[in-house]
Amino acid sequence: MSPETALPESGRPAADVLAELARLRAGDLPVRGGRVTAYVYDTGRDAVHDLAAxxxxxxxxxxxxxxxxxxxxxxxxxxxxxxxxxxxxxxxxxxxxxxxxxxxxxxxxxxxxxxxxxxxxxxxxxxxxxxxxxxxxxxxxxxxxxxxxxxxxxxxxxxxxxxxxxxxxxxxxxxxxxxxxxxxxxxxxxxxxxxxxxxxxxxxxxxxxxxxxxxxxxxxxxxxxxxxxxxxxxxxxxxxxxxxxxxxxxxxxxxxxxxxxxxxxxxxxxxxxxxxxxxxxxxxxxxxxxxxxxxxxALGADGYRDLTAAAMAAADRLRAGIADIPGLRVLGDPSVPLVAVTSDDPGLDVFVLADQARTRGWFFQPQLTYQGLPANLHFTLTGVTDVEALLAALADSAKAAREAGPPDVPSDLIDALATLDLTAVTDADFAALLTSVGVDLNSEATPEMAFVNTVLNALPPTTRESLLIRFLSVLYSTPA
Structure with a gap:
């Protein structure tokens, strides 16, 4: 990024600035509509969002x-x-x-x-x-x-x-x-x-x-x-x-x-x-x-009661529907509209499933294994979530994930990462390492994270943390 790109010599018209902002946002996940099952919460009431803004x-x-x-x-x-x-x-x-x-x-x-x-x-x-x-x-x-x-x-x-x-x-x-x-x-x-x-x-x-x-x-x-x-x-x-x-x-x-x-x-x-x-x-x-x-x-107590009832109904329907998808099950007995789904089928990898769902317009949040608790997909639901469409995407993605099979991760890669001295690796070297395992930070294509998540899942938490810090450092570094 040149200095002129970062800061123009002369101020630009508001319409141009907003158009550039819209272009930058084009690759973001949608914040409305319930197809992103983490990070965002949507009432489905535009007037409330507009008032807050x-x-x-x-x-x-x-x-x-x-x-x-x-x-x-x-x-x-x-x-x-x-x-x-x-x-x-x-x-x-x-x-x-x-x-x-x-x-x-x-x-x-x-x-x-x-x-x-x-x-x-x-x-x-x-x-x-x-x-x-x-x-x-x-x-x-x-x-x-x-x-x-x-x-x-x-x-x-x-x-x-x-x-x-x-x-x-x-x-x-x-x-x-x-x-x-x-x-x-x-x-x-x-x-x-x-x-x-x-x-x-x-x-x-x-x-x-x-x-x-x-x-x-x-x-x-x-x-x-x-x-x-x-x-x-x-x-x-x-x-x-x-x-x-x-x-x-x-x-x-x-x-x-x-x-x-x-x-x-x-x-x-x-x-x-x-x-x-x-x-x-x-x-x-x-x-x-x-x-x-x-x-x-704007919402008041009645509004929150309605929104909560709708979100819980969505969670109930998702839990019931997951029971009909072979290889998937809900973890625990959630008390709120949060549902974690895992697979007991070795041929159905939840990380591959998440990637398949992403190509179908859905974001399912991967969660890694920890202290014996299984890897899974996390779903945060609201009343705007179209659960029938979600279940259809989940079933379709599960079928595709089973056909694709789990990622083929060489064991020597896991061993190498577990013993890698990250203090001796520059950000440029780490970026090259990411590219070698299929993570291109400059690509505009939908990221495929199953391989990366599988690698992280096989590593101890302290190694995961070190790798993620380096990933963040590379992500926010301006390309030379």
Missing amino acids: TAHRELLEVNCLDPTAFPSIVALERSIVAAVAVRLGGTPATPGVFTSGGTESIMLAVKAARDARPVEGRPQLVLPATAHPAFRKAAHYLGLEVVTIPVDPDTFRADPEATRAALTPRTVLVVCSAPSYPHGVLDPVEKFAALAAEAGILCHVDACVGGWVLPWMTDRAVPPFDLSVPGVTSLSCDLHKYGYAPKGASVVLFADEALRRHAYYASAEWPGYTVINSTVQSSRSAGPLAAAWATLR
Whole structure:
């Protein structure tokens, strides 16, 4: 990319800029219509999306850095936190923070736990194998040690007794999920909260994906999972998932004000303006805050009940339909509109199936094996998902995948990657390695990832992480 391409010498007309943006977006997955079963959440209500976009634009340039300069952000955040809290076991006075997403909400919960309960030595974070990697990221950034506990291999729920055995004087936070993202199942929150309280340890419920769908299941039995459960001290809930707000919207709730204060950060150690932050970020646009507020008000409780019922109906139909596709089965008993599908047929590779589905206009999210839990495809469903079309594509893709067979991955390649010294490999060398295994980052064709996913699936997690970091580095590097 030349300097002239990156920044034109003279400003260009708006129509030209938007046309170029449209060209760049041409290869993106669609964000509406339900054919992408991860990453995006669609209400199917254009007026709600348009309202959120307008509200976002109204506060686009408002800076959340200083709430005394822009009091609107205080009013909006109070309103959102109260609305979430009263549905999740709290009251309008329950303390919370509006954040940019589940990772930031989790980061603040971990920071609050670390600072609220100082321990001798390195503090520990105890979490299930199915807990979101955001907890590991928070531990990495904040200097905690992660202690991983197993989940039941059939139900995929975390094991309370294994958690109890893992507690030490250095444990500052116990984590459970409502639900876990990979399989959509609820951990036994009451048992986790009780054992944490008994040990005098804080307990966080990760309800990022389920927190704004579980409260609206009026016709289904939902086990207690929120702040109403004794011993739950914090909870995260993403509004840009089943709250259907644009990206950049999450809430972390705390059981008391003192714990929330430990999530804050202040610094007076410089001669500039006084720094006080409620989130990890400092300067940030209030656009997502306004968009989330507008979405909540536009949909209301009735809207969320309707959207949840439609999403759950889609999930029920998908689960029933998968039973009719030879070689495929659902993992666990999901409690929300998340479904994980695996194959017990050696001739039916789920990674090849995902590639076949991509050529048919569908995106099914691959999930790798971990601690004996099988590789699978993840489906996040909403009410706009055309399940009959999805099932047809799934069956057709499964047939094609069985005919194609699993990828032929040389064992010596796995061995070579497992022992490869990545510190001695430049980004250019790694790009050449990717090309040699069929991954062309400059190609505009639909990527075929079955070979790559099969390779990653055969490697230990630490090697996967190293390879993925190098992949990201190459992806964002400007070609010479």
